[in-house]
Amino acid sequence: MTRAMKRFINNPIVKMVAQRLAIGIGTLLVISGLIFVGVEALPGDLAEAVLGQNALPETVAAFRAELKLDLPAHIRYVTWLGEVVRGDFGNSLASGKPIADLIGWRFKNTLFLAGTTALVAVPLALFLGMLAALYRDSWLDKLLSISTLTAISFPEFFVAYILITLFSVKLALFPSISSITRDMPLLVKLHTITLPCITLTLVVLAHMMRMTRAAIINVMDLPFIEMARLKGISKRRIIFNHALPNALAPIINVIALNLAYLVVGVVVVEVVFVYPGLGQLLVDSVSKRDLPVVQASGLIFAITYVGLNLTADVLAMVSNPRLRHPQ
Amino acid sequence: MKQIMNILKRMPPSALFGLFVIVLNLGVFFLAPAIAPYGETEVVGDVWLPMSPDFFLGTDHIGRDMLTRLIYGARNTIGVALLITFIAFISGTLLGLAAATLKGWVDQILGRLVDIVMAFPPLIFALMVLSVMGTSVTVLVVVLSLLDCTRVFRLVRAVAMDVEVMPYVEAARLRGEGFWWVMRREILPNTLPPLIAEFGMRFCFVFLFISALSFLGLGFQPPAADWGSMVRENAGAITFGIPAALWPASVIAMLTIGVNLVVDWMLNMQGKSAH
Secondary structure, X not given: OHHHHHHHHHOHHHHHHHHHHHHHHHHHHHXXXXXXXXXXXXXXXXXXXXXXXXOOHHHHHXXXXXXXXXXXXXXXXXXXXXXXXXXXXXXXXXXXXXXXXHHHHHHHHHHHHXXXXXXHHHHHHHHHHHHHHHOXXXXXXXXXXXXXXHHHHOOHHHHHHHHHHHHHHHOOOOOOOOOOOOOOOHHHHHHHOHXXXXXXXXXXXXXXXXXXXXXXHHHHOOHHHHHHHHOOOOHHHHHHHHHHHHHHHHHHHHHHHHHHHHHHHHHXXXXXXXXXXXXXXXXXXXXXXXXXXXXXXXXXXXXXXXXXXXXXXHHHHHHOHHHHOOO | OHHHHHHHHHOOHHHHHHHHHHHHHHHHHHHHHHHOOOOOOOEOOOOXXXXXXXXXXXXXXXXXXXXXXXXXXXXXXXXXXXXXXXXXXXXXXXXXXXXXXXXXXXHHHHHHHHHHHHHOOHXXXXXXXXXXXXXXXXXXXXXXXXXXXXHHHHXXXXXXXXXXXXXXXXXXXXXXXXXXXXXXXXXXXXXXXXXXXXXXXXXXXXXXXHHHHHHOOOXXXXXXXXXXXXXXXXXXXXXXXXXXXXXXXXXXXXXXXXXXXXXXXXXXXXXXXXX
């Protein structure tokens, strides 16, 4: 038992994963600190910024007491962090409602949109990427390469408005505003989010495809693939037994990175389609300067982003054949 | 001159098209007041007029000439994007070279700082800073240069690290040249080629980023003409079949495609010459 434990601990992969996890948690702590300090660094202080310069001293004092602004900063940071971990983000300045209630449903909506997009975009991107890599330099590859370059250059709102002009103004197939409600059945919801979903798919598809193609081509150029080819192994076996296991790590990385990008990239698309998601809330709160809401939603976005990047790295380590079988 | 003609002749059509778009935009950028038919904020007609000989691309949501706004928008949008990219490049290159030349704790500290900034999703980072500092072009320039500078730093450091181990750098060190000389005269010239392509890519990133922020209403503030905010202002008309918002959006897309095509060509050239 102890020997197995020792082997487990000494396994380089376990060590690396543990290290990466520790770095991830460290990053999150630093980010939470920065978010906290950022609001702290406001010229004047939060009370004056919200209530205005000529508020009565008593009102300012009451406001400060309510937000516990009279305690020293490091104590407030620790209590704030403790409350955040328990899911309590305080109250919104604009509406006075608890932020957790505002955010919960919207975050679910954002995840719903990003998740649906991922289900469409990831398989499609992998398929097209492999196709482009297998038929490298053919007309298909060139066509895909030019269209992805164009897609990368398009701002999200341009794609979105073209789709709206086409599918909702000219053809009247899908709504141009994706305001979903709590009690919509799933199919109606899916129909409502079709256009934002296509927009996001087009945006991440290009990136994912290009990176998948590059990852496979990289592996296909390595000496051991040439060796396999010289030995006369069938093309299918070369791809599935030799190339794919070694291209898996970069491909998984590509997927996770793009998922991270998706969760953050929804912001603009949500605003275009007036979709009730977290991104929309964040943008609204930034223009209203509702700082607690900005803090909370920024933190949630950051956690999702860091978490997905972390997953990408860990999966890349675990799926690397050279690391999995140590000498 | 002859050399330039030669390069132009050997360029693929896609890169030539990209170059044409860039030159066209730069021309508009410099000549804006001379070629614009009306004034930047001048109200010239009714709201959302269709295309006509008087108003080449129609009018916008408060009756200003669309073409004029687009031309002046080139000034603001491209100008600020270029400024940010330059600042990011100069600071990123300096810091990257310093990290590669000095190594040790300078490299460690800069590296960790960059890691932290890059761990933030860029858009969220920018939104949070803007919410604290308020929305103004100055804040925009500072935030975006900082975000972009980290990416330039990574690249420059990586390239410079490879150059730094070259014998001629060691020779210069043994000759007794100081840190500044080694950095400027030995390492910098040899890191430039990949940096030029990177400049194009960073410009695209900044340019799209500013447009997105302006589109969200957090970038340029009215009445300044800017392509991103023009999309936002005219977006409401889309559902009535009025394409006003598509003009600025397609101009943004066009310039980005142009730059990307040229960058792609440059990267291909470098890939070929490396083999």
